[in-house]
Amino acid sequence: MRAYYFFFTILIGAFTSIYSQSKIKCDLIEISSIAFNKNPNIISTYYAVQNAEAGVQVQAGTFDYNLNSGLSYQRSRYNLYDADPRNEFIDSPLKSNSVDFSANLLKRFRTSQIAEVSLRYLYKDSNFPFNNFNEFVGPFYGNHTGVVNFSLTQPLLRGRGKRIATTGERISNLYIDKNKNEYEFTNSYEILQIGLAYWSYYTAFKSLDVYIQNEARVRNLLEMTNELVKADKKPQGDLAQINADLTNQERLTVVARQNLYNARLNLGRAIGLSEQESQQLDDPVNDFPAVAQSGYKQNSNKEPFLKAAIENRGDLKAVKKVTEAIELQYQLAENNLKPQLDLTGFVYYGSTSNGNGIDKTLSSFVNNQGQDVGGGAKLTFSFPLNNNIAKGNYSISKIAVKDQEVIANNTQRNIELNINIALNNLSNSVLILEKAKESMMFYQQAFNNEQEKFQIGLTTLFNLMQFQERFTYSELEYLNAEQQFSNAIISLRHETGTLLSKEKQDLSVLQNAFYTVPNIEN
Structure with a gap:
């Protein structure tokens, strides 16, 4: 029997250990750290950064070396006319073979020039036994030709200059910065949502405790009234x-438990947890911030907070990067209105050789006889007469610049409004919290006094129950006031861009971000 109890104790201990390990500690810093890896919005925005980095690689491909090559082999049979003098030397048809190989390497520079090196080799033979100089060489005697060419093209109008040639790369780099800034802002916004959800969860947790205590007070009142009824000091009707x-209080407790359940799952939703993971969230461990330790000051000047927002907010930085990118696109569209006028300089070297064998193939590039060396320049001009594509893109880009200016101004305007609202909410939440605390203390004192008066018969049961309800209501209002103050702190942090700290490339949440007002005033 002892062995059975020992085994049962070990089993219970093991289950308790597994259960405790499966719980997720509900600490603000820990759940925020989980969100960096679990929150779908944060993950999606991070992928947007990687996508923008791939876009830069695509734009850099404009300046890649491009190697093109081709190889062709042709065999033909040509039936000669009866009057063709070549019938005297060959039996019709005229048979020929040819091999044509070409390769070119092209490079576009960031300074807008285009360089090209090309190579061509051509081999041809036939069963006609005479060469081009009417010398008898025998049938299928090969002719080898090799040519090397180098050219350099300079755009004179459209596409001229490093500023235009690298526009695509610069735009893509700006969108990388834009997405990184949006990633920071998304992190801040999601941590804000986690903070709001946590304080709702903590309020629901503490509210349940208030309802349980209130239910206990009613039970105590029931026991006390039972004693008074037995002593004929109170009527039997008071018990009903x-x-x-x-x-009714038991009903409210059930509702409070339901609210706590909902708040726990909503917190898990904000973190990025599944339903099963959300159920594993433990009781909240972080208490509400205190006004005295929060660094709150009355009549705070909004200008330092607005300055901090301009310096720190990722969404505002992102808008500025998009503005720069759109202005670059406008400059490119303006340049594309110009005609295409390119100046190309080139030099070439070629040579020929006759005969069969691999040595003849190679000597076609260095053979002294039949050498052909030269150079020159050419000017090419291209311009669509209506030019509707360029004109349309220019109009679109011009409108986009004006539209982006509206977006930037609107973002700035909303930030100013939000900071004003956040500061006002913070100031009012402090006043509300102070009044709620005073009200709760007075109602608690009044309820205690009313209890003593009820015991000695100086007040009615109805009055005592009213004071009890008012005391319970004041406790709940005090909790709501603490939640409102806590929300006001993190909201101001988010609006000023000071909710997260950035070390190198990593974002983290500081504990005091949930408990202190940003210390940025001059």
Whole structure:
């Protein structure tokens, strides 16, 4: 029997250990750290950064070396006319073979020039036994030709200059910065949502405790009234009223448990947890911030907070990067209105050789006889007469610049409004919290006094129950006031861009971000 109890104790201990390990500690810093890896919005925005980095690689491909090559082999049979003098030397048809190989390497520079090196080799033979100089060489005697060419093209109008040639790369780099800034802002916004959800969860957790205590007070009142009824100091009818109130309080406790359940799952939703993971969230461990330790000051000047927002907010930085990118696109569209006028300089070297064998193939590039060396320049001009594509893109880009200016101004305007609202909410939440605390203390004192008066018969049960409800209501209002103050702190942090700290490339959440007002005033 002892062995059975020992085994049962070990089993219970093991289950308890597994259960405790499966719980997720509900600490603000820990759940925020989980969100960096679990929150779908944060992950999606991070992928947007990687996508923008791939876009830069695509634009850099404009300046890649491009190697093109081709190889062709042709065999033909040509039936000669009866009057063709070549019939005297060959039996019709005229048979020929040819091999044509070409390769070119092209490079576009960031300074807008285009360089090209090309190579061509051509081999041809036939069964006609005479060469081009009417010398008898025999049938299928090969002719080899090799040519090397180098050219350099300079755009004179459209596409001229490093500023235009690298526009695509610069735009893509700006969109990388834009997405990184949006990633920071998304992180801040999601941590804000986690903070708001946590304080709702903590309020629901503490509210349940208030309802449980209130239910216990009603039970105590029921026991006390039972004693007074037995002593003929209170009528039997008071018990029915208290039982009705107790039933109602039990109902409110059930509602509070439901609210706590909902708040826990909503917190898990904000973190990025599944339903099963959200159920594993433990009781909240972080208490509400205190006004005295928060660094709150009355009549704070909004200008330092606005300055901090301009310096720190990722969404505002992102808008500025998009503005720069759109202005670059406008400059490119303006340049594309110009005609295409390119100046190309080139030099070439070629040579020929006759005969069969691999040595003849190679000597076609260095053979002294038949050498052909030269150079020159050419000017090419291209311009669509209506030019509707360029004109349309220019109009679109011009409108986009004006539209982006509206977006930037609107973002700035909303930030100013939000900071004003956040500061006002913070100031009012402090006043509300102070009044709620005073009200709760007075109602608690009044309820205690009313209890003593009820015991000695100086007040009615109805009055005592009213004071009890008012005390319970004041406790709940105090909790709501603490939640409102806590929300006001993190909201101001988010609006000023000071909710997260950035070390190198990593974002992190500081504990005091949930408990202190940003210390940025001059």
